[in-house]
Amino acid sequence: MNILVCITHVPDTTSKIQFTDNNTKFDTTGVQFIIGPYDDYALARAVELRDQTSGKLTVLNVGGAETEPTLRKALAIGADEAIRVNAEPKDSYFVAQQIAHYAKEGGYDLILMGRESIDFNGGMVHGMVGEILGMPSFSPVMKLDIDGTTANMQREIEGGKENLEANLPLIAGCQEPIAEWKIPNMRGIMSARTKPMNVVDPVGDETQAEAKSYALPPAKAEVKLIDADNVSELVSLLKNEAKVL
Amino acid sequence: MSVLVYIEHADGQIKKTSLEAISFAKGLVDKTGEGDVVAVALGSIESAALAKAGSAGASKVMHDPNDKLSAGVIQAHASAVASAFKQTGAKTVVMAKSSLADAVAARLAIKINAGLVSNVVELPNTDGGYTVKRSIYTGKAFAETSLATENKILAIKKNAADLITDGADAQVEQFDAGVADSDFAAKITSTDRATGDVLLPEADIVVSGGRGLKGPENWGMIEDMAKTLGAATGCSKPVSDIGWRPHHEHVGQTGIKVAPSLYIAVGISGAIQHLAGVNSSKCIVVINKDPEAPFFKAADYGIVGDAFDVVPKLTEALKAEL
Numbered sequence: 001m002n003i004l005v006c007i008t009h010v011p012d013t014t015s016k017i018q019f020t021d022n023n024t025k026f027d028t029t030g031v032q033f034i035i036g037p038y039d040d041y042a043l044a045r046a047v048e049l050r051d052q053t054s055g056k057l058t059v060l061n062v063g064g065a066e067t068e069p070t071l072r073k074a075l076a077i078g079a080d081e082a083i084r085v086n087a088e089p090k091d092s093y094f095v096a097q098q099i100a101h102y103a104k105e106g107g108y109d110l111i112l113m114g115r116e117s118i119d120f121n122g123g124m125v126h127g128m129v130g131e132i133l134g135m136p137s138f139s140p141v142m143k144l145d146i147d148g149t150t151a152n153m154q155r156e157i158e159g160g161k162e163n164l165e166a167n168l169p170l171i172a173g174c175q176e177p178i179a180e181w182k183i184p185n186m187r188g189i190m191s192a193r194t195k196p197m198n199v200v201d202p203v204g205d206e207t208q209a210e211a212k213s214y215a216l217p218p219a220k221a222e223v224k225l226i227d228a229d230n231v232s233e234l235v236s237l238l239k240n241e242a243k244v245l
Numbered sequence: 246m247s248v249l250v251y252i253e254h255a256d257g258q259i260k261k262t263s264l265e266a267i268s269f270a271k272g273l274v275d276k277t278g279e280g281d282v283v284a285v286a287l288g289s290i291e292s293a294a295l296a297k298a299g300s301a302g303a304s305k306v307m308h309d310p311n312d313k314l315s316a317g318v319i320q321a322h323a324s325a326v327a328s329a330f331k332q333t334g335a336k337t338v339v340m341a342k343s344s345l346a347d348a349v350a351a352r353l354a355i356k357i358n359a360g361l362v363s364n365v366v367e368l369p370n371t372d373g374g375y376t377v378k379r380s381i382y383t384g385k386a387f388a389e390t391s392l393a394t395e396n397k398i399l400a401i402k403k404n405a406a407d408l409i410t411d412g413a414d415a416q417v418e419q420f421d422a423g424v425a426d427s428d429f430a431a432k433i434t435s436t437d438r439a440t441g442d443v444l445l446p447e448a449d450i451v452v453s454g455g456r457g458l459k460g461p462e463n464w465g466m467i468e469d470m471a472k473t474l475g476a477a478t479g480c481s482k483p484v485s486d487i488g489w490r491p492h493h494e495h496v497g498q499t500g501i502k503v504a505p506s507l508y509i510a511v512g513i514s515g516a517i518q519h520l521a522g523v524n525s526s527k528c529i530v531v532i533n534k535d536p537e538a539p540f541f542k543a544a545d546y547g548i549v550g551d552a553f554d555v556v557p558k559l560t561e562a563l564k565a566e567l
């Protein structure tokens with residue numbers, strides 16, 4: 001089976017978010033970048049499925065040269081080759097167009113993505129790619145098994161889950177517990193150095209919804225501590241001060 | 246020009262988040278001073294229940310009662326909304342984020358060539374351009390996003406609008422979205438959904454427990470408090486990872502993002518990944534025996550104490566008050 005996994009290059013989940021240039025640019029000072037946590041789930045499941053079916057696994061990122069270490073990490077985790085579409089990922093529409101173009105060229109049976117990126121949190125790219133390619137798309141997918149050309153999936157819905165059956169090729173936006181995050185081992189890291197990293201040019205430049213400026217939420221006021229022996233005071237504060245009861 | 250709102254329903258009623266989306270759309274119409282709000286509903290539901298869309302600000306509901314649309318088949322819903330969009334001649338679609346709406350919005354954006362903004366937190370700014378404020382970095386920041394397209398889709402976050410409740414009943418009109426069989430190719434073979442419980446993503450109050458509760462057998466007191474408050478229950482990631490609680494209760498960066506009026510966290514340390522899922526709450530109460538627990542920095546009210554002592558006492562005090 002020929003599998004494509006699309007990964008984002010995003011600030012580590014513990015990063016302090018700040019902006020520069022008059023709040024028009026993300027401040028990367030001191031920020032560590034990682035594979036998006038949901039993309040990491042997608043990648044982990046893709047490695048398992050590739051191993052089961054002895055197919056090929058490609059990872060793709062739309063981003064500048066700075067994302068290559070992140071793609072290398074995906075190769076170390078088990079992908080066979082990487083594609084970097086050399087362009088700034090300006091909005092989900094632009095990214096979806098890039099992925100759709102290269103996905104079509106690659107003729108993949110299965111395209112896995114994360115449920116959402118953790119920078120812009122749109123959760124939109126998989127659906128857009130699906131519509132552009134005329135392929136079914138599902139998200140958030142918590143379980144995915146392949147039986148011949150049929151996929152059996154479990155999707156999270158509000159307050160529960162639904163089980164689904166669909167034919168390949170398809171696209172899934174993944175989340176736990178689809179697989180456990182994989183940590184690259186020494187052999188993986190060594191072999192990743194020689195695996196292909198293909199840098200390709202973007203197609204088109206249309207964007208639809210670009211971020212123009214950024215802002216941080218207002219600082220939180222100091223917590224009010226209430227004595228453990230005086231819980232009724234908390235109840236009264238919730239009722240009369242916070243007005244949430 | 247009409248603003249179209251894709252609404253969802255469960256257990257025979259329009260979902261509260263969808264009613265909020267209608268009120269958001271009404272706010273948009275009032276702001277621009279033109280048009281009205283038309284809701285689109287799919288699948289089996291009584292007309293009387295749909296007419297209630299009016300109370301939130303809709304003047305009309307277009308309803309395709311095709312029972313095949315009752316299950317939320319993503320492609321079929323996207324096609325049906327696209328068809329309603331064309332029939333009404335609307336330029337803007339509003340919907341409340343959900344696991345179905347997100348998937349539908351993305352496909353719809355391509356179908357109708359619309360610019361799409363997700364996690365919208367307030368009405369767009371329409372003076373000389375069109376910019377929308379959305380939440381990014383999992384609630385840690387906001388982005389002003391400019392929309393360049395004629396057609397637009399806004400997927401709104403909970404609390405983006407105040408619910409209007411004083412509108413008159415809406416007129417319900419049946420329509421045929423003409424969804425092709427091929428859009429039903431994916432088969433939903435079964436659904437497993439807690440009914441009757443307050444759903445976590447929509448809950449107005451959430452009581453959440455963490456690893457500090459020591460084991461699943463101790464969740465009785467969390468459930469008691471939740472029941473007293475009419476709240477939904479949530480948990481931290483390790484708690485659902487170990488299987489103490491079901492996965493759909495996991496709150497945080499990699500779980501459900503909640504935005505209740507009141508979030509009560511018991512025995513949760515307040516790791517940054519957990520906070521990312523709760524930072525849109527209006528009021529946060531933290532109960533933790535460790536005064537240094539990071540969660541206190543994100544809290545409005547806190548009690549330093551042993552959960553096994555504090556929680557039952559607090560539930561009693563709440564019962565006495567409510």
Ligand SMILES: Cc1cc2nc3c(=O)[nH]c(=O)nc-3n(C[C@H](O)[C@H](O)[C@H](O)COP(=O)(O)OP(=O)(O)OC[C@H]3O[C@@H](n4cnc5c(N)ncnc54)[C@H](O)[C@@H]3O)c2cc1C
Pocket residue numbers: 013037454455456457458480481482483484495496497498499500511512513514515516517518519522532533534535538550551552553
């Ligand atoms: C990429 C990534 C994504 C993640 N996503 C999420 C996420 O979405 N959601 C999430 O929750 N976590 C997430 N995590 C995990 C997160 O970092 C923390 O490990 C987790 O939130 C800790 O859970 P906890 O607070 O329940 O447990 P602990 O950190 O073990 O804290 C338990 C707390 O209970 C208190 N306590 C103990 N006994 C008592 C008592 N008797 N009474 C009162 N208090 C008591 C302790 O003082 C402590 O503060 C993620 C981690 C990573 C790396």
Ligand SMILES: Nc1ncnc2c1ncn2[C@@H]1O[C@H](COP(=O)(O)O)[C@@H](O)[C@H]1O
Pocket residue numbers: 006007008036038039060061062063089092095112113114115116117118120121122123124125126
């Ligand atoms: N720049 C990108 N490069 C590759 N894949 C991406 C990119 N942006 C988003 N994706 C994929 O699309 C998923 C959903 O992203 P989003 O719609 O931005 O929340 C992510 O989890 C990735 O799998």
